[in-house]
Amino acid sequence: MPIVGLISHSGAARDVRRLTSLARTIDVHERANVAARILAGLAATPDVCVRFLDEPTRIVERALRMLAAQARAGPLDARPLGPLGARNATDTRACSAALALAGAECVITHGGDGTNRAVASGWPDAVIVPLPGGTNNAFATCVDPTAAGLAAGLYATDPQRFASHVRGTTGLSIAVDGVAAETAIVDVALVSDQWLGARALWDPSHLLEAVVVGGDPSIPGLAGLAGILAPDVADHPDAVHLRFARQGRRILAPLGPGQLVPVHIRDCRRVSRDETIELCGPGTLAFDGERQVVLHDTQPARIRLAAGARVLDVAGVLRTHARHEAALTIGSRQTIQGGP
Amino acid sequence: MPDNETLREMHRQMVRIRNFEEALVQIYMEGKTPAFDIAAGPVPGEMHLSAGQEPVAAGVCVHLRPTDAITATHRPHHQALAHGVDMKLMAAEIFGKQTGLGHGKGGHMHLFSKDPAFGCSGIVAEGIPTAVGHALAFKKTGRDDVAVSFFGEGAANQGAFHESLNLAALWDLGVVFVCEDNEWAISVPKEKATAIANNSDRASAYGIPGVLIPDNDPVAIYEAAGEAVARARRGAGPSLIEIKTDRLLGHFQGDAQLYRTAEQIDALTARDALVRFEGQLATSGLLTEQQAADVWAACRSEVDAAIEFARSSPLPAPESALDDVFA
Numbered sequence: 001m002p003i004v005g006l007i008s009h010s011g012a013a014r015d016v017r018r019l020t021s022l023a024r025t026i027d028v029h030e031r032a033n034v035a036a037r038i039l040a041g042l043a044a045t046p047d048v049c050v051r052f053l054d055e056p057t058r059i060v061e062r063a064l065r066m067l068a069a070q071a072r073a074g075p076l077d078a079r080p081l082g083p084l085g086a087r088n089a090t091d092t093r094a095c096s097a098a099l100a101l102a103g104a105e106c107v108i109t110h111g112g113d114g115t116n117r118a119v120a121s122g123w124p125d126a127v128i129v130p131l132p133g134g135t136n137n138a139f140a141t142c143v144d145p146t147a148a149g150l151a152a153g154l155y156a157t158d159p160q161r162f163a164s165h166v167r168g169t170t171g172l173s174i175a176v177d178g179v180a181a182e183t184a185i186v187d188v189a190l191v192s193d194q195w196l197g198a199r200a201l202w203d204p205s206h207l208l209e210a211v212v213v214g215g216d217p218s219i220p221g222l223a224g225l226a227g228i229l230a231p232d233v234a235d236h237p238d239a240v241h242l243r244f245a246r247q248g249r250r251i252l253a254p255l256g257p258g259q260l261v262p263v264h265i266r267d268c269r270r271v272s273r274d275e276t277i278e279l280c281g282p283g284t285l286a287f288d289g290e291r292q293v294v295l296h297d298t299q300p301a302r303i304r305l306a307a308g309a310r311v312l313d314v315a316g317v318l319r320t321h322a323r324h325e326a327a328l329t330i331g332s333r334q335t336i337q338g339g340p
Numbered sequence: 341m342p343d344n345e346t347l348r349e350m351h352r353q354m355v356r357i358r359n360f361e362e363a364l365v366q367i368y369m370e371g372k373t374p375a376f377d378i379a380a381g382p383v384p385g386e387m388h389l390s391a392g393q394e395p396v397a398a399g400v401c402v403h404l405r406p407t408d409a410i411t412a413t414h415r416p417h418h419q420a421l422a423h424g425v426d427m428k429l430m431a432a433e434i435f436g437k438q439t440g441l442g443h444g445k446g447g448h449m450h451l452f453s454k455d456p457a458f459g460c461s462g463i464v465a466e467g468i469p470t471a472v473g474h475a476l477a478f479k480k481t482g483r484d485d486v487a488v489s490f491f492g493e494g495a496a497n498q499g500a501f502h503e504s505l506n507l508a509a510l511w512d513l514g515v516v517f518v519c520e521d522n523e524w525a526i527s528v529p530k531e532k533a534t535a536i537a538n539n540s541d542r543a544s545a546y547g548i549p550g551v552l553i554p555d556n557d558p559v560a561i562y563e564a565a566g567e568a569v570a571r572a573r574r575g576a577g578p579s580l581i582e583i584k585t586d587r588l589l590g591h592f593q594g595d596a597q598l599y600r601t602a603e604q605i606d607a608l609t610a611r612d613a614l615v616r617f618e619g620q621l622a623t624s625g626l627l628t629e630q631q632a633a634d635v636w637a638a639c640r641s642e643v644d645a646a647i648e649f650a651r652s653s654p655l656p657a658p659e660s661a662l663d664d665v666f667a
Binding site for chain 1: 341342347536537538540541543544549550551552553554555557559560562563564567568571579620624
């Protein structure tokens with residue numbers, strides 16, 4: 001039976017940016033509601049089973065209870081997979097790897113950019129259906145959870161048929177001291193902090209440099225800033241390298257939800273596919289908006305464009321399916337009309 | 341982000357608290373064995389120690405000034421020390437001595453100090469509305485002091501918690517509500533008593549910010565608390581910070597902890613936040629081995645002096661039994 005993964009991360013959208021910006025809180029009930037709507041879509045596709053992240057807030061178990069309370073909900077084989085009581089990105093990565101090992105066809109995520117990075121890291125060629133469930137959400141796009149569940153279920157039952165709706169993204173590989181550390185899916189920033197602390201980035205005065213793929217002026221975060229500074233790069237598989245300053249060109253940057261703050265830009269340029277950007281300590285490297293690696297004095301990190309993640313186009317899958325179903329329907333009617 | 345001096349001070353404070361609590365682990369059991377006799381020894385009555393929860397106190401209280409008011413719980417030593425309550429007077433109170441903060445009438449769950457402003461109570465959730473009262477007084481008198489209420493995850497199921505958040509939000513009071521979630525309400529695991537997974541979710545019900553700190557990290561706590569205290573001080577209203585922390589010891593000293601396994605207890609010790617923080621400071625070049633040893637030795641001396649002061653102080657005179665008490 002085809003397997004669809006479901007990873008809903010209870011730690012996303014809860015950090016200090018609730019205090020420093022107008023970031024919303026996504027509580028466990030809301031996450032369970034989204035998961036239930038995903039499961040409703042999956043339940044509508046025949047012979048698909050679900051394997052989900054076993055995390056301490058029991059999001060999917062709550063969702064299954066919500067679904068069971070709906071009289072019309074059908075049965076669904078849904079069970080946890082991966083580390084018990086998963087709490088952090090390492091556990092998310094392990095769950096993602098376990099999904100790959102189990103032969104899952106795709107994985108639906110409800111979390112922020114960090115969640116999607118962890119999923120792509122644990123299962124590099126995963127087909128991801130990302131629902132925005134974090135603070136800035138540069139990677140995921142808004143889509144109805146039930147439609148996402150339905151599309152994931154359809155894809156899982158016939159991946160070849162929907163293969164053209166899988167899109168590869170560009171990512172950023174990071175090597176520290178010559179050792180591969182991670183692949184970011186949106187951005188890598190060097191900030192002046194010497195500690196990981198609350199991990200999130202919110203103070204523009206701490207920004208030193210950033211490398212960003214997929215800049216988009218319509219979303220908050222460094223991707224939004226890159227989209228403003230280099231509006232033509234978003235449509236290309238290139239990245240943007242930003243260097244910040246204490247004075248100079250002043251830009252109003254959308255660093256977080258409701259957080260338009262002035263930043264000074266020393267320079268901004270396009271980075272091509274064969275180029276390597278070196279970021280040097282002291283400072284901390286943040287991947288996709290989360291402080292992850294402390295760089296000591298002159299310690300170098302090298303950033304290169306790389307394959308990012310593979311994303312399923314929900315609307316594309318549903319359109320293809322609808323066209324096919326419509327053709328069948330019309331064909332049936334014609335058969336009936338022209339029958340003996 | 342704390343500067344280097346602040347990081348060292350937070351570490352010193354955590355070491356100071358740990359030394360105080362470890363000293364009490366030994367002293368408390370004096371005279372109470374072989375059969376555990378809670379009324380015997382130099383420190384009679386229950387004893388709830390905060391080893392493992394030092395990051396909460398160090399990360400929050402470093403942002404406070406003495407006129408900011410703290411209300412704490414039955415497990416109050418870490419916050420009292422971090423807020424600057426005199427260690428000798430506090431130790432004397434814990435020993436029930438006449439020289440103590442409450443002249444020996446309160447004991448370890450009832451430590452009160454006017455300067456710095458600190459109070460605690462053995463009644464679960466009692467301090468939450470009290471903090472709202474402090475903040476209301478600050479607002480009425482035009483002071484920019486803030487009130488910080490520390491409470492456990494069990495207290496967040498009490499009506500007092502909800503009433504307090506409601507009024508603080510309604511009146512835009514400068515309160516920082518800090519939920520210390522150590523997963524255990526005495527012997528009851530949170531999942532058996534609480535319908536929701538994260539108490540910070542409850543902030544949304546009152547329209548105030550709720551932040552979750554998942555890993556008992558003093559720097560993460562420092563960053564969130566700094567923003568929350570600044571928000572309260574500038575009159576922007578209350579906020580709720582939920583910190584997943586670790587209670588390394590039992591609910592009380594003498595607690596056999598039959599409700600959790602040896603493996604669970606070992607896992608807590610293995611991730612001791614103080615050890616982890618000290619290692620991070622060393623890696624960052626902020627604390628040499630010798631400096632760390634000096635901090636531990638200095639804190640040990642301070643604790644020894646406080647304990648000696650408490651031991652050598654007189655008990656309250658019997659004829660003073662009705663002094664310093666309300667009822």
